[in-house]
Amino acid sequence: MICGKYLIYCCMKRIAAIILENDKGELLLYLRDNKPGIPFPRHWDLIGGHVEEGEAPEEALIREIKEELNYELTDFRFFREYLCMEGDAYPNIKYIYSGRFNVPPEEITLLEGERAQYFRKEEIPDVKFANILKMIVLDYIRSVVDGFQGT
Numbered sequence: 001m002i003c004g005k006y007l008i009y010c011c012m013k014r015i016a017a018i019i020l021e022n023d024k025g026e027l028l029l030y031l032r033d034n035k036p037g038i039p040f041p042r043h044w045d046l047i048g049g050h051v052e053e054g055e056a057p058e059e060a061l062i063r064e065i066k067e068e069l070n071y072e073l074t075d076f077r078f079f080r081e082y083l084c085m086e087g088d089a090y091p092n093i094k095y096i097y098s099g100r101f102n103v104p105p106e107e108i109t110l111l112e113g114e115r116a117q118y119f120r121k122e123e124i125p126d127v128k129f130a131n132i133l134k135m136i137v138l139d140y141i142r143s144v145v146d147g148f149q150g151t
Contacts, residue, residue, distance in 0.1 A: 013092040016061040017048025018076060019140050020101035026118035027137065028101055030068070032130060033113055039088075040130035045113070046096075046137075057095035069116075070109045075099055079140060088131040096136055 020028040029044040047068050051060040058078075065073040076099035085091050108116045119127060121141050127134065 013090060014051035014057065014060075014095065015048060015092050016051050016057040016064065016095045016097070017046035018061055018065065018073070018097040018099055019046060019079065019137060020099055022100070022102045022118060024118075026120055027124065028108075028116060028118055029127070030110055030113040030116045042114070042128075043130040044117075044119075044127050044133075045130045046133060051095070058097075061095075061097055068110065068112045070111060071101075071103070073099065079143070080136075082132065082136060084132055094132075094136065096140070098140065 022028070028047070030047060032038065032040055032043050032045050034041040047065060048061060049064040049068070051057050055063075061076065062073050065071050076097045079096045079098045082094040082096065084094055105116060105118060110116045124134070124137055124141060129137070
């Protein structure tokens with residue numbers, strides 16, 4: 001007998017994304033393109049993307065950061081996993097990581113999306129996010145206040 005949880009995990013799209021924070025405590029987001037057919041156009045998003053077949057979420061994260069920011073990510077930690085059954089373009093599992101990123105905005109090479117921008121934590125509740133990301137980022141902010149250490 002196959003467990004229902006296994007069926008969910010093996011058949012759903014998987015996404016690896018990262019909450020990048022600079023030394024000022026600001027979070028880096030990027031504004032999604034305004035192209036026909038793209039989910040959540042002109043909404044703010046985390047850097048990351050789909051986990052490919054046979055790829056671990058950590059491998060996907062490193063690849064996506066290279067593809068989207070032309071940056072070699074080496075220092076990051078797992079934050080949380082989110083099962084997203086609604087509120088997104090399709091059901092998925094989000095593997096969320098955190099890491100440090102101190103590149104000034106004018107020096108960021110964004111290869112996907114309209115622009116990258118740092119946001120202060122107190123600005124996050126007013127940001128227009130794609131899908132369930134506002135909840136995820138607010139979870140992260142609360143965990144930092146509560147002393148999150150990661151795994």
